[in-house]
Amino acid sequence: MTMTETADSTSSPLLELRKVSCRFGARPDIAARIAIAVGAAKPFPIIHALDKVDLTIRKGEVLGLVGESGCGKSTLGRIAAGILPPSAGQVFWKGEDRATLRGSRQRDADLEAQMIFQNPMAALNPRMTVEKLVAEAPGIHGLIKGSTSSYVDDYLAKAGFDPAMKKRLPHQFSGGQRARVNIARALAVQPEFLVCDESVAALDVSIQAQILNLFMDLREQLDLTYLFVSHDLGVVEHISDRVAIMYLGRLIEEAPVAEIFSRPNHPYTQQLLAEVPRIRPGKRRFAAMKGELPSPLNPPKGCHFHPRCPHAHERCRIEVPQKREIAPGHISACHLNDKQAV
Numbered sequence: 001m002t003m004t005e006t007a008d009s010t011s012s013p014l015l016e017l018r019k020v021s022c023r024f025g026a027r028p029d030i031a032a033r034i035a036i037a038v039g040a041a042k043p044f045p046i047i048h049a050l051d052k053v054d055l056t057i058r059k060g061e062v063l064g065l066v067g068e069s070g071c072g073k074s075t076l077g078r079i080a081a082g083i084l085p086p087s088a089g090q091v092f093w094k095g096e097d098r099a100t101l102r103g104s105r106q107r108d109a110d111l112e113a114q115m116i117f118q119n120p121m122a123a124l125n126p127r128m129t130v131e132k133l134v135a136e137a138p139g140i141h142g143l144i145k146g147s148t149s150s151y152v153d154d155y156l157a158k159a160g161f162d163p164a165m166k167k168r169l170p171h172q173f174s175g176g177q178r179a180r181v182n183i184a185r186a187l188a189v190q191p192e193f194l195v196c197d198e199s200v201a202a203l204d205v206s207i208q209a210q211i212l213n214l215f216m217d218l219r220e221q222l223d224l225t226y227l228f229v230s231h232d233l234g235v236v237e238h239i240s241d242r243v244a245i246m247y248l249g250r251l252i253e254e255a256p257v258a259e260i261f262s263r264p265n266h267p268y269t270q271q272l273l274a275e276v277p278r279i280r281p282g283k284r285r286f287a288a289m290k291g292e293l294p295s296p297l298n299p300p301k302g303c304h305f306h307p308r309c310p311h312a313h314e315r316c317r318i319e320v321p322q323k324r325e326i327a328p329g330h331i332s333a334c335h336l337n338d339k340q341a342v
């Protein structure tokens with residue numbers, strides 16, 4: 001099966017985010033609230049981590065998510081995986097609003113979407129053997145029908161980890177092996193959707209390639225769908241069917257992978273993907289962007305990118321650009337695409 005066959009635009013949406021926003025802020029205690037009310041203290045700052053994000057992920061596809069540090073990728077990943085509720089907007093899982101799910105349907109949705117984090121050591125309890133780590137969640141949720149040992153062996157083997165070593169502790173393994181345990185652990189609850197948040201970033205380049213190939217093999221074997229968050233454009237280009245670009249809490253461009261790398265539309269994407277001196281052969285890195293990413297505490301009005309955009313004009317400072325489909329499957333939110341604006 002080719003990537004295009006598994007992820008064509010007619011396959012059903014697995015996950016849909018509609019106008020999803022996420023704000024973080026310290027919750028003031030009663031004394032602080034009184035102080036704010038009488039003007040003796042300033043209101044607590046609110047971080048606008050996500051701002052009205054619309055996103056659809058179709059069954060079988062790999063969506064790469066890129067953007068500068070702090071733009072909201074992990075927050076989006078956590079909401080997509082169902083481990084963080086949005087502050088506003090709706091998350092539809094297989095057509096059902098996640099916020100309305102209860103009982104076994106909620107449990108199923110929780111298991112069907114899993115997240116694989118960057119640092120496997122932090123995610124693995126150092127006092128539990130590999131066997132216990134992999135058996136824990138499927139045991140709790142009654143997914144193991146026969147012998148626990150063979151269930152664990154099966155998922156360790158799927159992740160390319162030798163089951164003969166399952167009685168050992170996580171610290172006895174290399175980073176690559178721990179990453180495999182982490183993957184086996186996620187697979188053991190039989191998910192359909194994996195959110196990989198910088199899942200290979202901490203690994204050596206040769207191990208990264210092995211783990212990326214494992215993800216691709218698992219996709220075929222287990223019919224998985226992925227949201228793949230990465231800083232590394234080489235990784236994103238290699239693994240994704242489609243790429244979404246984030247800037248300061250907003251999705252500003254989405255397109256099939258070949259299209260975004262050959263015809264980036266948004267000035268931010270163009271700068272992000274611009275050819276830069278290669279640090280390691282074969283590895284594309286983010287271009288050094290002019291200016292700092294503005295603070296999500298006080299994002300610029302209009303198009304968030306306007307203070308750094310070489311093409312910014314008056315309208316960009318006032319009006320939020322709407323997304324437009326500029327080619328089949330290629331969506332961009334830039335006023336330059338509106339003929340009347342230029």
Ligand SMILES: Nc1ncnc2c1ncn2[C@@H]1O[C@H](COP(=O)(O)OP(=O)(O)OP(=O)(O)O)[C@@H](O)[C@H]1O
Nearest residue numbers: 024025047049068069070071072073074075076296
């Ligand atoms: N639990 C939280 N409490 C308060 N602020 C948070 C929390 N989680 C994230 N943020 C803030 O929200 C914004 C987006 O963070 P997020 O981690 O989603 O970005 P990111 O693009 O994944 O960054 P990185 O690539 O560095 O991981 C940042 O300003 C971050 O400091």
